[in-house]
Amino acid sequence: MLDSAISIFTAGRNMARIFEGLGVTLKISMISVLLSVLLGVPSGLLMSSKIRFCRLFFKLYLEFIRIMPILVLLFLFYYSLSSVFSINLPAMAVAILVFTLWGTAEMADLVRGAVTSLPKHQWESSRAIGLTEPQLNIYVIVPQAIRRLLPGVINLTTRMIKTTPFVFFINIPDLVKVAQQIVEVTGMKNLLASVWVYGLIFFIYFAICYPISLFSHYLEKVWQD
Amino acid sequence: MSPNDQVILKITDLKKRFDQTDVLNGISLDVRQGEVTVIIGPSGCGKSTLLRCLNGLEPINSGQIELNGQLLTAPGTDWSTVRQKIGMVFQNYELFPHLNVINNILLGPMKVQKRPRAEALAEAESWLDRVGLKDRALSYPRQLSGGQKQRVAIVRALCMAPEIMLFDEVTASLDPEMVREVLDVMLNLAKGGLTMLIVTHEMAFAKAVADRIIFMDDGLIVEQANPEDFFNHPESERAQRFLNIFQFGRVHRDKN
Amino acid sequence: MDFQFIVRVSPMFVKGAWLTVSLAFWGLVLSLTIGLFCALVRYWRWPVISRLAGVYIELARNTPLMIQLFFLYYGLPRLGVLLEGRTCAIVGLAFLGGGYMAEAIRGGLTAVSRGQIEAGLSIGFKRFDLLRYVILPQALAVSLPAITATCIFLIKETSVFSIVALPDLMYVAKDLLKEGHSTESNLLLVLSYLVIILPVSLVFGYLERRVRFAGFGD
Numbered sequence: 001m002l003d004s005a006i007s008i009f010t011a012g013r014n015m016a017r018i019f020e021g022l023g024v025t026l027k028i029s030m031i032s033v034l035l036s037v038l039l040g041v042p043s044g045l046l047m048s049s050k051i052r053f054c055r056l057f058f059k060l061y062l063e064f065i066r067i068m069p070i071l072v073l074l075f076l077f078y079y080s081l082s083s084v085f086s087i088n089l090p091a092m093a094v095a096i097l098v099f100t101l102w103g104t105a106e107m108a109d110l111v112r113g114a115v116t117s118l119p120k121h122q123w124e125s126s127r128a129i130g131l132t133e134p135q136l137n138i139y140v141i142v143p144q145a146i147r148r149l150l151p152g153v154i155n156l157t158t159r160m161i162k163t164t165p166f167v168f169f170i171n172i173p174d175l176v177k178v179a180q181q182i183v184e185v186t187g188m189k190n191l192l193a194s195v196w197v198y199g200l201i202f203f204i205y206f207a208i209c210y211p212i213s214l215f216s217h218y219l220e221k222v223w224q225d
Numbered sequence: 226m227s228p229n230d231q232v233i234l235k236i237t238d239l240k241k242r243f244d245q246t247d248v249l250n251g252i253s254l255d256v257r258q259g260e261v262t263v264i265i266g267p268s269g270c271g272k273s274t275l276l277r278c279l280n281g282l283e284p285i286n287s288g289q290i291e292l293n294g295q296l297l298t299a300p301g302t303d304w305s306t307v308r309q310k311i312g313m314v315f316q317n318y319e320l321f322p323h324l325n326v327i328n329n330i331l332l333g334p335m336k337v338q339k340r341p342r343a344e345a346l347a348e349a350e351s352w353l354d355r356v357g358l359k360d361r362a363l364s365y366p367r368q369l370s371g372g373q374k375q376r377v378a379i380v381r382a383l384c385m386a387p388e389i390m391l392f393d394e395v396t397a398s399l400d401p402e403m404v405r406e407v408l409d410v411m412l413n414l415a416k417g418g419l420t421m422l423i424v425t426h427e428m429a430f431a432k433a434v435a436d437r438i439i440f441m442d443d444g445l446i447v448e449q450a451n452p453e454d455f456f457n458h459p460e461s462e463r464a465q466r467f468l469n470i471f472q473f474g475r476v477h478r479d480k481n
Numbered sequence: 482m483d484f485q486f487i488v489r490v491s492p493m494f495v496k497g498a499w500l501t502v503s504l505a506f507w508g509l510v511l512s513l514t515i516g517l518f519c520a521l522v523r524y525w526r527w528p529v530i531s532r533l534a535g536v537y538i539e540l541a542r543n544t545p546l547m548i549q550l551f552f553l554y555y556g557l558p559r560l561g562v563l564l565e566g567r568t569c570a571i572v573g574l575a576f577l578g579g580g581y582m583a584e585a586i587r588g589g590l591t592a593v594s595r596g597q598i599e600a601g602l603s604i605g606f607k608r609f610d611l612l613r614y615v616i617l618p619q620a621l622a623v624s625l626p627a628i629t630a631t632c633i634f635l636i637k638e639t640s641v642f643s644i645v646a647l648p649d650l651m652y653v654a655k656d657l658l659k660e661g662h663s664t665e666s667n668l669l670l671v672l673s674y675l676v677i678i679l680p681v682s683l684v685f686g687y688l689e690r691r692v693r694f695a696g697f698g699d
Contacts, residue, residue, distance in 0.1 A: 051531070056647070063682075066673065066682075067633070067675065067678045067679060067682060068637075068674060068675075068676065069636075069637035069638070069639075069640035069674060070637070070640075071640040071641060071651060072640060072651070072667075072670055072671060072674055074669075075651070075654060075655075075667055075670065076667050076671065079658060079663040079667060080663055080664050080667045083664050084664055085665050158543070162543075162544070162545045163545070164545075165545045165547040165548060165641075166547070166641070166643075168547070169651075169655075176547060176548065176551070179551070180551070183555065191559050192559055192560075193559075193562060194551075194552075194555040194556045194559055195552075195556040195557075195559050197549045198548060198552040198555065198556045199552065199556065201551075202544050202548045202549070202552060203547050205543065205544045205545055205548060206539075206540060206543045206544050209542075209543035210539060210543045213539075213542070213543060268537075280603060281602075282599050282602065282603070284595060305605045305606070305607045306601075306605070308603055308604065308605045309604070309605040312603075313599075313600075313603040315596060315599070315600060317596055319596045319597055319599070319600035320600075321597065321600070321601075321615060321619075322619065323618045323619055323622065331608075332604065332614060333604035333605060336603070336610060336614055337604060337605040337606060337610070381604070382603070382604070385604055385605065478697070
């Protein structure tokens with residue numbers, strides 16, 4: 001049984017292709033997380049601001065993104081964008097765009113949660129000991145907000161990684177697509193190909209996501225007030 | 226208020242250890258039917274742990290507890306049955322937040338003792354009336370003040386028709402103006418002849434309600450006496466020192 | 482906008498939506514059952530089973546549903562276990578959801594204080610009744626937002642079921658791409674998911690508010 005596994009993973013460029021697929025998967029998720037954080041922080045601050053229009057707009061946006069399956073959004077942007085607006089984006093760009101739209105919404109909500117959950121007396125007591133506004137932000141608010149945010153951001157990262165298989169549907173050669181191709185080619189001769197290949201992919205995802213989520217749990221525990 | 230001679234609860238050489246720390250170092254105590262026993266002592270002396278051992282919330286390391294002749298420390302004790310005979314009231318009330326007052330009280334009688342609702346309800350309402358909370362039967366715990374919650378908690382324990390009631394610092398979390406309403410309920414229960422074992426820091430109340438004061442320190446019973454003797458002439462040096470904490474000498478300021 | 486097209490294909494979307502709903506329903510029911518069981522096993526620290534449940538929860542939560550489905554649908558038959566698409570979909574969703582639900586419910590269980598448990602024990606409750614009358618009602622109320630989020634997440638995850646050859650909403654939309662009209666079919670797709678998920682979101686939102694006002698957490 002084991003030699004059937006060895007024969008698949010040593011044959012041709014199979015292993016190299018799996019790593020290339022993994023590279024695509026990680027690239028999409030990392031770029032999207034980065035963009036989501038960059039866009040999500042200002043959006044979150046707007047969301048927690050006093051401007052009613054901003055709050056309402058982001059609330060609606062967040063609700064829509066939360067309700068729509070990511071896969072539907074991918075379809076929408078991949079197939080409808082071109083036909084309605086005559087914009088032809090490459091699949092990779094669509095994937096990153098959709099993941100960033102989703103990530104920004106989640107990130108904004110995390111920021112809003114972190115900022116609004118800080119007790120008011122943090123501001124009051126900082127002013128009471130005579131800190132200036134910039135000092136107050138640098139030494140008191142930002143460090144605490146980051147502590148509250150970071151576990152959520154890490155959690156969002158693993159969710160991104162676990163959602164990347166959806167790009168399979170718009171024909172991006174990610175880990176899943178590569179796996180499927182390998183199974184298609186070797187499956188005829190090697191009966192256990194699907195077991196080994198999909199099993200391997202399963203554990204690759206686990207090996208990436210599990211340590212990250214452990215780290216997030218660790219941070220949550222250490223930073224608990 | 227005169228307890229008869231029948232011993233209802235008999236504790237013999239009870240020992241309890243948490244990790245490496247000895248909390249109870251051999252407690253022996255008899256509680257008679259209808260007796261009100263008040264346990265006092267500095268914090269960490271083991272008085273709360275003693276109460277919690279009596280209804281099995283804390284397992285003990287050695288010693289014996291007998292309730293009406295039944296050995297509770299024997300293996301295979303059915304604590305569910307035992308706990309129905311031992312009512313317990315906690316410092317933080319511990320009313321069930323998802324149930325209103327009347328359902329808090331009825332939960333035990335109906336679901337544990339399987340008594341018919343009508344009968345349990347009649348009893349619950351009469352107790353609520355006696356503690357002055359008849360009109361709050363449909364309120365939820367969060368709508369009550371601390372003193373009201375604690376009175377409901379006492380009624381909840383009473384409706385199980387216990388043979389003895391344990392009170393674990395029941396006024397320690399209350400605002401000063403609510404302490405009285407809870408203590409008054411307990412005084413009335415004492416007058417009614419209920420067997421009570423009370424852990425408290427309220428010295429004046431202890432003096433008023435107790436048939437006997439038990440003074441504990443370092444997991445041991447250091448002194449026991451009737452309240453007049455104990456508060457006026459404590460025998461042990463440790464009890465004297467403890468009671469002194471509650472005295473304030475007049476400050477004499479030099480005005481020269 | 483080609484309305485004739487919309488009228489013609491709408492019944493296909495209704496059929497697809499119905500399949501999505503029925504698969505999601507059974508997936509959710511099983512997820513909650515598995516989740517509750519695992520959460521309780523972890524809560525009571527049953528030897529061995531608690532460990533196994535822990536491993537399962539981490540596996541389910543740290544791998545994508547699509548890979549789980551691929552393995553069930555294409556891998557298992559080669560090992561002699563043949564599952565039809567429908568079964569694969571429900572089993573896959575339950576495997577994934579069970580892990581998430583277990584964590585959601587466990588969060589609520591650990592939020593019930595030691596004092597509440599002792600109060601329940603002191604009026605004579607035994608383990609099962611204590612759970613039923615004291616612990617679970619409070620735990621589920623605390624868990625409700627997490628359970629809601631998980632339910633919606635799982636319904637959204639059903640969108641991948643077309644990979645195990647099930648004619649669900651995505652399958653219908655993908656199929657219609659061949660005919661052009663991607664705007665119309667994508668619009669119907671978005672509408673269908675709105676019609677399915679929005680009511681769920683609203684009902685749970687209402688439940689959460691009710692539980693909050695029913696006297697919890699003072």
